[in-house]
Amino acid sequence: MQKAGLLLGLCARTWKSVRMASSAVARRNPLENKVALVTASTDGIGFAIARRLAQDGAHVVVSSRKQQNVDRAVATLHGEGLSVTGTVCHVGKGEDRERLVATILDINVKATALMTKAVVPEMEKRGGGSVVIVASVGAYRPFPGLGPYNVCKTALLGLTKNLALELAQRNIRVNCLAPGLIKTNFSRMLWDDQARLESLKATMQIKRIGKPEDCAGIVSFLCSEDASYITGETVVVAGGMPSRL
Amino acid sequence: MQKAGLLLGLCARTWKSVRMASSAVARRNPLENKVALVTASTDGIGFAIARRLAQDGAHVVVSSRKQQNVDRAVATLHGEGLSVTGTVCHVGKGEDRERLVATILDINVKATALMTKAVVPEMEKRGGGSVVIVASVGAYRPFPGLGPYNVCKTALLGLTKNLALELAQRNIRVNCLAPGLIKTNFSRMLWDDQARLESLKATMQIKRIGKPEDCAGIVSFLCSEDASYITGETVVVAGGMPSRL
Amino acid sequence: MQKAGLLLGLCARTWKSVRMASSAVARRNPLENKVALVTASTDGIGFAIARRLAQDGAHVVVSSRKQQNVDRAVATLHGEGLSVTGTVCHVGKGEDRERLVATILDINVKATALMTKAVVPEMEKRGGGSVVIVASVGAYRPFPGLGPYNVCKTALLGLTKNLALELAQRNIRVNCLAPGLIKTNFSRMLWDDQARLESLKATMQIKRIGKPEDCAGIVSFLCSEDASYITGETVVVAGGMPSRL
Amino acid sequence: MQKAGLLLGLCARTWKSVRMASSAVARRNPLENKVALVTASTDGIGFAIARRLAQDGAHVVVSSRKQQNVDRAVATLHGEGLSVTGTVCHVGKGEDRERLVATILDINVKATALMTKAVVPEMEKRGGGSVVIVASVGAYRPFPGLGPYNVCKTALLGLTKNLALELAQRNIRVNCLAPGLIKTNFSRMLWDDQARLESLKATMQIKRIGKPEDCAGIVSFLCSEDASYITGETVVVAGGMPSRL
Numbered sequence: 004m005q006k007a008g009l010l011l012g013l014c015a016r017t018w019k020s021v022r023m024a025s026s027a028v029a030r031r032n033p034l035e036n037k038v039a040l041v042t043a044s045t046d047g048i049g050f051a052i053a054r055r056l057a058q059d060g061a062h063v064v065v066s067s068r069k070q071q072n073v074d075r076a077v078a079t080l081h082g083e084g085l086s087v088t089g090t091v092c093h094v095g096k097g098e099d100r101e102r103l104v105a106t107i108l109d110i111n112v113k114a115t116a117l118m119t120k121a122v123v124p125e126m127e128k129r130g131g132g133s134v135v136i137v138a139s140v141g142a143y144r145p146f147p148g149l150g151p152y153n154v155c156k157t158a159l160l161g162l163t164k165n166l167a168l169e170l171a172q173r174n175i176r177v178n179c180l181a182p183g184l185i186k187t188n189f190s191r192m193l194w195d196d197q198a199r200l201e202s203l204k205a206t207m208q209i210k211r212i213g214k215p216e217d218c219a220g221i222v223s224f225l226c227s228e229d230a231s232y233i234t235g236e237t238v239v240v241a242g243g244m245p246s247r248l
Numbered sequence: 249m250q251k252a253g254l255l256l257g258l259c260a261r262t263w264k265s266v267r268m269a270s271s272a273v274a275r276r277n278p279l280e281n282k283v284a285l286v287t288a289s290t291d292g293i294g295f296a297i298a299r300r301l302a303q304d305g306a307h308v309v310v311s312s313r314k315q316q317n318v319d320r321a322v323a324t325l326h327g328e329g330l331s332v333t334g335t336v337c338h339v340g341k342g343e344d345r346e347r348l349v350a351t352i353l354d355i356n357v358k359a360t361a362l363m364t365k366a367v368v369p370e371m372e373k374r375g376g377g378s379v380v381i382v383a384s385v386g387a388y389r390p391f392p393g394l395g396p397y398n399v400c401k402t403a404l405l406g407l408t409k410n411l412a413l414e415l416a417q418r419n420i421r422v423n424c425l426a427p428g429l430i431k432t433n434f435s436r437m438l439w440d441d442q443a444r445l446e447s448l449k450a451t452m453q454i455k456r457i458g459k460p461e462d463c464a465g466i467v468s469f470l471c472s473e474d475a476s477y478i479t480g481e482t483v484v485v486a487g488g489m490p491s492r493l
Numbered sequence: 494m495q496k497a498g499l500l501l502g503l504c505a506r507t508w509k510s511v512r513m514a515s516s517a518v519a520r521r522n523p524l525e526n527k528v529a530l531v532t533a534s535t536d537g538i539g540f541a542i543a544r545r546l547a548q549d550g551a552h553v554v555v556s557s558r559k560q561q562n563v564d565r566a567v568a569t570l571h572g573e574g575l576s577v578t579g580t581v582c583h584v585g586k587g588e589d590r591e592r593l594v595a596t597i598l599d600i601n602v603k604a605t606a607l608m609t610k611a612v613v614p615e616m617e618k619r620g621g622g623s624v625v626i627v628a629s630v631g632a633y634r635p636f637p638g639l640g641p642y643n644v645c646k647t648a649l650l651g652l653t654k655n656l657a658l659e660l661a662q663r664n665i666r667v668n669c670l671a672p673g674l675i676k677t678n679f680s681r682m683l684w685d686d687q688a689r690l691e692s693l694k695a696t697m698q699i700k701r702i703g704k705p706e707d708c709a710g711i712v713s714f715l716c717s718e719d720a721s722y723i724t725g726e727t728v729v730v731a732g733g734m735p736s737r738l
Numbered sequence: 739m740q741k742a743g744l745l746l747g748l749c750a751r752t753w754k755s756v757r758m759a760s761s762a763v764a765r766r767n768p769l770e771n772k773v774a775l776v777t778a779s780t781d782g783i784g785f786a787i788a789r790r791l792a793q794d795g796a797h798v799v800v801s802s803r804k805q806q807n808v809d810r811a812v813a814t815l816h817g818e819g820l821s822v823t824g825t826v827c828h829v830g831k832g833e834d835r836e837r838l839v840a841t842i843l844d845i846n847v848k849a850t851a852l853m854t855k856a857v858v859p860e861m862e863k864r865g866g867g868s869v870v871i872v873a874s875v876g877a878y879r880p881f882p883g884l885g886p887y888n889v890c891k892t893a894l895l896g897l898t899k900n901l902a903l904e905l906a907q908r909n910i911r912v913n914c915l916a917p918g919l920i921k922t923n924f925s926r927m928l929w930d931d932q933a934r935l936e937s938l939k940a941t942m943q944i945k946r947i948g949k950p951e952d953c954a955g956i957v958s959f960l961c962s963e964d965a966s967y968i969t970g971e972t973v974v975v976a977g978g979m980p981s982r983l
Contacts, residue, residue, distance in 0.1 A: 112399065142406060144735050150410040154357065157406025157738065160983050161399040165390045167978050171943035183967075208906035213967045220964025229955025232918075232948045234978040243902055243969040245634050245735045247982060248493050248647065248895050389980050402983065405738050412733055416698035428722075453661035458722045465719025474710025477673075477703045479733040488657055488724040490879050490980045492737060493650050493892065602889065632896060640900040644847065647896025648889050651877060655885040738983050 032060030033227040040064040040122065042092060045072035047187030048137065051215030052222045057085035059223045066092040111155035112162060119166055123175065131174030133226045136163050137218075140183040140241040146193065156181070160237055167235030176234040178225045183241025185213040208243025277305030278472040285309040285367065287337060290317035292432030293382065296460030297467045302330035304468045311337040356400035357407060364411055368420065376419030378471045381408050382463075385428045385486040391438065401426075405482055412480030421479040423470045428486025430458040453488025522550030523717040530554045530612065532582060535562035537677030538627065541705030542712045547575035549713045556582040601645035602652060609656055613665065621664030623716045626653050627708075630673045630731040636683065646671070650727055657725030666724040668715045673731025675703040698733025767795030768962040775799045775857065777827060780807035782922030783872065786950030787957045792820035794958045801827040846890035847897060854901055858910065866909030868961045871898050872953075875918045875976040881928065891916075895972055902970030911969040913960045918976025920948040943978025 034056055044053040045067040057063045057080060065076045070091050077089035119134055126132030141149060142156035163179040170177060184193055184203050194200045194212055204210055218240050224230055225238070239246045279301055289298040290312040302308045302325060310321045315336050322334040364379055371377030386394060387401035408424040415422055429438055429448050439445045439457055449455055463485050469475055470483070484491045524546055534543040535557040547553045547570060555566045555577055563579040570577045609624055616622030631639060632646035653669040660667055674683055674693050684690045684702055694700055708730050714720055715728070729736045769791055779788040780802040792798045792815060800811045805826050812824040854869055861867030876884060877891035898914040905912055919928055919938050929935045929947055939945055953975050959965055960973070974981045 112403070116395075116399075143738055145406070145410045145413050147413060150361075150414060153410050154361075154403050154406040157409075158357070158399050158403035160738075161387060161390070161402025164402075164983070165395040165398050167943055168390050168392060169395060171945075171978060176944075208902055208969055209911075209967060210906075217967035220959065220962070221968070224955065224959045224964070227955070229959070232944060232952035232977050233956070233973070233975050234943055236974050236981070237983075238968070238973055239971050240968050242967050243906060246971070247737050248633050248650075248899070248972075388983055405983075409738070412698055416700075416733060421699075453657055453724055454666075454722060455661075462722035465714065465717070466723070469710065469714045469719070472710070474714070477699060477707035477732050478711070478728070478730050479698055481729050481736070482738075483723070483728055484726050485723050487722050488661060491726070492982050493654070493727075493878055493895075602893070606885075606889075635896070635900045635903050637903060640851075640904060643900050644851075644893050644896040647899075648847070648893035651880070651889040651892025654892075655880045655888050658880050658882060659885060 033229070034059040034061035034223065037061040037226065038064065039226065040066065042066045042118065045069075045076040047189055048182060048185055048215045048218045050076060051219040053087070054080060054083070054085065055216070055219035055223050056226065057087055059227075061226075062086045062088070065089045068092065112158045115159065116162060116166070119170075119177070123170065123173065126175050127173050132176075133230070134166065134170075134175065134177040135222050135225050136166075136177070136179045138163075138179050138181045138237065140181050140239055140244050140246055142181055143239075143246045144244070163237060164235045171234060176225075176230070178230070178233060178235070179237035180218060180222055180225075181237050181239045181241070181246065182218050183207070183213055183239070183244045185215055185218060187215060203244075206244050207241070211242065213240065213242060278474070279304040279306035279468065282306045282471065283309065284471065285311065287311045287363065290314075290321035292434055293427060293430055293460045293463045295321060296464040298332070299325060299328070299330065300461070300464035300468050301471065302332055304472075306471075307331045307333070310334045313337065357403045360404065361407060361411070364415075364422070368415065368418065371420050372418050377421075378475070379411065379415075379420065379422040380467050380470050381411075381422070381424045383408075383424050383426045383482065385426050385484055385489050385491055387426055388484075388491045389489070408482060409480045416479060421470075421475070423475070423478060423480070424482040425463060425467055425470075426482050426484045426486065426491065427463050428452070428458055428484070428489045430460055430463060432460060448489075451489050452486070456487065458485065458487060523719070524549040524551035524713065527551045527716070528554065529716065530556065532556050532608065535559075535566040537679055538672060538675055538705045538708045540566060541709040543577070544570060544573070544575065545706070545709035545713050546716065547577055549717075551716075552576045552578070555579045558582065602648045605649065606652060606656070609660075609667070613660065613663065616665050617663050622666075623720070624656065624660075624665065624667045625712050625715050626656075626667070626669045628653075628669050628671045628727065630671050630729055630734050630736055632671055633729075633736045634734070653727060654725045661724060666715075666720070668720070668723060668725070669727040670708060670711060670715075671727050671729045671731070671736065672708050673697070673703055673729070673734045675705055675708060677705060693734075696734050697731070701732065703730065703732060768964065769794040769796035769958060772796045772961065773799065774961065775801065777801050777853065780804075780811040782924055783917060783920055783950045783953045785811060786954040788822070789815060789818070789820065790951070790954035790958050791961065792818075792822055794962075796961075797821045797823070800824045803827065847893045850894065851897060851901070854905075854912070858905065858908065861910050862908050867911075868965070869901065869905075869910065869912040870957050870960050871901075871912070871914045873898075873914050873916045873972065875916050875974055875979050875981055877916055878974075878981045879979070898972060899970045906969060911960075911965070913965070913968060913970070914972035915953060915956060915960075916972050916974045916976070916981070917953050918942070918948055918974070918979045920950055920953060922950060938979075941979050942976070946977065948975065948977060 037060070039056045039061040041049055041053040041056065041063060043049040044065045053063050053065050053076070063086065065073060065080070065087055066089070067073050067076070068091065073089040073091055077087055080087045115136055136159050138159040139156040141153040142160050145153040160179060163177055166177040184190065186194060193203065200212070204212070221238050221240060225233065282305070284301045284306040286294055286298040286301065286308060288294040289310045298308050298310050298321070308325070308331065310318060310325070310332055311334070312318050312321070313336065318334040318336055322332055325332045360381055367377070381404050383404040384401040386398040387405050390398040405424060408422055412422040429435065431439060438448065445457070466483050466485060470478065527550070529546045529551040531539055531543040531546065531553060533539040534555045543553050543555050543566070553570070553576065555563060555570070556579070557563050557566070558581065560581050563581055567577055567579040605626055612622070626649050628649040629646040631643040632650050635643040650669060653667055657667040674680065676684060683693065690702070694702070711728050711730060715723065772795070774791045774796040776784055776788040776791065776798060778784040779800045788798050788800050788811070798815070798821065800808060800815070800822055801824070802808050802811070803826065808824040808826055812822055815822045850871055857867070871894050873894040874891040876888040877895050880888040895914060898912055901912040919925065921929060928938065935947070939947070956973050956975060960968065
């Protein structure tokens with residue numbers, strides 16, 4: 004289970020050619036000269052993604068709703084020699100309503116759409132960019148008891164296709180990551196109860212709960228030149244949980 | 249393109265057995281003793297569905313936001329000897345905001361969810377029921393220029409799966425209809441322009457725009473006992489437009 | 494689990510108009526004046542489909558590989574006052590090889606393709622027709638231990654889309670039924686073992702194994718004029734087992 | 739359009755930890771100490787994949803049906819300082835029958851299944867492995883006029899899910915690549931005709947035909963430790979052609 008993490012990889016197309024991008028040298032820092040804004044990135048999957056993008060050469064903007072969480076994440080990543088900046092960013096309206104359908108829709112779907120559109124002009128100036136939306140395997144097959152969450156994630160699959168269509172002519176690609184059961188604080192209710200965890204594991208082919216790091220590589224990949232012919236697609240990272248054909 | 253029509257077929261399980269339901273006699277009035285509430289049903293697809301359900305034996309409640317439209321639809325169907333009642337029902341908040349993401353999400357997704365839940369207690373009293381949500385083929389492959397509409401329709405695919413899961417133990421089935429390009433007032437912008445119509449037709453295998461009646465039979469079917477083992481599914485009625493595997 | 498049942502509904506377009514087809518009179522015998530060829534139809538799902546099409550007014554050709562099975566099925570349906578004929582038809586090559594990938598592919602996919610093409614000229618003479626291919630929910634999410642069966646069923650989803658594309662201009666619609674776990678002799682290995690049955694039931698939302706009759710209504714529907722704008726689609730009848738979005 | 743390329747990435751699990759695999763050092767040669775067998779790899783997409791895997795540190799076995807093609811490919815890659823070996827490998831039976839349904843099924847589906855199973859024991863000895871099957875976007879939405887090809891590619895989507903299920907407990911992951919229109923000799927008939935090319939481009943969001951290299955990065959990624967929680971999935975690389983939700 005994931006918060007509505009949205010990744011906006013601002014791509015400076017400074018590479019001389021695809022050929023060069025494909026060379027071993029380029030791949031050492033596949034995201035060099037790029038700026039990545041990662042929302043909800045002080046913890047869990049978002050944090051793992053932020054760290055990975057920075058390791059791969061991007062300058063990363065870490066963002067979340069609470070100053071202290073932002074500060075802690077930035078300090079940790081600075082301590083690893085990575086290039087990051089932090090910013091507080093409210094994409095929702097109030098924690099008290101977070102469990103209501105309305106707010107979940109707001110935060111997940113509307114905020115993702117609005118945030119993407121807000122960054123488009125900057126991406127255009129740089130000659131293009133890459134957006135990776137974080138949905139969930141619950142978008143395909145509902146997690147029981149999490150209706151509004153699941154429905155929003157399904158909506159994000161559609162948002163991915165629609166933004167890909169709208170932004171293609173501006174050289175902006177839009178793809179989506181659908182994680183399965185990943186061990187984060189946010190998903191604790193799913194894995195803390197042993198019985199529930201076992202019933203979820205029974206639907207996996209790789210018999211372990213995922214780690215946030217399992218989600219980071221694919222995001223880096225989707226932001227890189229290697230993915231330059233991929234748009235509108237969703238990649239599922241769920242240990243083989245039932246998703247779609 | 250369709251308004252967020254939601255069909256709630258309230259099923260009185262008065263049939264003695266599936267066997268009887270399968271007999272020729274039962275099929276003459278497959279929806280006898282059922283009450284169907286059809287929202288957004290004074291025109292277009294909703295109206296065709298309402299008429300068909302009444303022809304198949306149900307008592308139909310026609311509903312829309314404007315009294316005069318409700319009155320006109322009820323008069324028409326009464327004139328055909330059908331059993332209908334009308335009611336005005338505001339599921340949205342203001343026409344002026346209808347084109348905004350927020351309101352489209354509200355009307356399409358939240359209203360559908362809330363309306364379904366409102367009817368559940370009545371369905372339970374009757375021993376079960378059937379809900380048919382109306383999405384769109386745009387849920388699978390976006391109609392250009394209709395982003396918020398498309399995304400809401402995608403969300404409805406997820407809502408269908410989630411409501412099916414939540415309501416199964418109450419003997420309520422939840423399915424979904426995804427129409428393609430159907431000739432209604434609501435979709436006029438898609439078929440009124442000849443160039444746009446031709447480009448859409450090129451993606452169809454059956455080379456004609458659909459009629460509202462093309463959507464009515466499947467809804468009646470999904471509400472009938474013949475569909476008693478079908479839940480959580482979406483049926484596409486789109487003349488072979490690209491949808492999914 | 495189903496044998497590769499293929500239904501070929503030969504439609505004589507004798508109805509005067511869709512309007513008339515939609516009237517209550519037409520719906521009493523929605524398949525009147527049609528001839529339906531149902532392969533693998535002496536038992537299980539195929540038999541239930543054959544009976545239902547005959548009850549709905551079609552003349553049905555019952556077919557299978559063994560004369561005695563054909564005779565028995567024809568006698569049963571005659572005894573119910575239905576209009577049927579029987580014919581022996583080998584669509585495969587040898588039972589001894591049935592469990593091999595090659596033969597399963599042969600029987601399921603190639604035979605379905607060849608059989609459909611063999612009937613096309615006759616359908617064209619009559620002005621059009623309807624084909625319903627029988628796949629399985631295993632096409633979307635594999636039944637464990639049934640690899641070749643599952644893969645063939647996946648191939649049938651593609652065959653449906655391809656035949657729909659090829660045959661649309663001849664007024665032939667091609668759709669597909671994907672049953673879940675249906676209680677037939679063929680699927681006995683899946684439901685005879687109580688532990689396996691319970692583990693499959695855990696994935697259903699409607700907590701019962703399906704009956705062959707649960708699959709018959711949708712086939713009759715897909716062959717009727719009510720489905721005249723539906724082609725290339727698959728309808729899942731699986732009590733809410735995980736399928737696809 | 740692609741030949742039935744099958745990639746078998748034999749993974750020697752020599753990395754000490756995921757942590758190390760995630761480090762910048764490991765990512766310079768993400769496939770170090772691995773052996774990759776790439777079938778149909780002397781040209782087009784297969785060749786681009788073979789080159790990329792070698793650049794990423796794997797020892798690559800180049801394979802095809804003709805000795806001279808194998809020799810040429812090996813010489814080219816040796817000339818780039820890459821570690822490759824060549825071997826002739828007949829996975830089909832006769833070019834004369836290649837366009838028939840039967841043979842296409844044989845070569846694409848059966849050969850892929852048999853080849854995978856042949857390599858499993860070797861993978862097990864090494865502690866696990868990764869298989870990447872090459873399907874096509876035609877698996878989801880048929881290329882007109884290429885029915886048997888499309889159907890086989892659909893079958894490969896199912897084969898991916900089934901092999902993933904069967905091989906998970908042996909620590910072997912199975913995923914799939916579905917390329918769109920890629921400029922190769924094999925797909926010449928689709929892009930050589932300007933009218934056909936334009937009609938295909940109209941369905942893309944990124945308005946160019948793909949290059950074989952566009953397909954190589956994702957294969958390297960799926961074979962790497964970064965993808966260790968991904969199995970049974972298909973990634974579409976098609977410039978946004980309609981695929982699935």
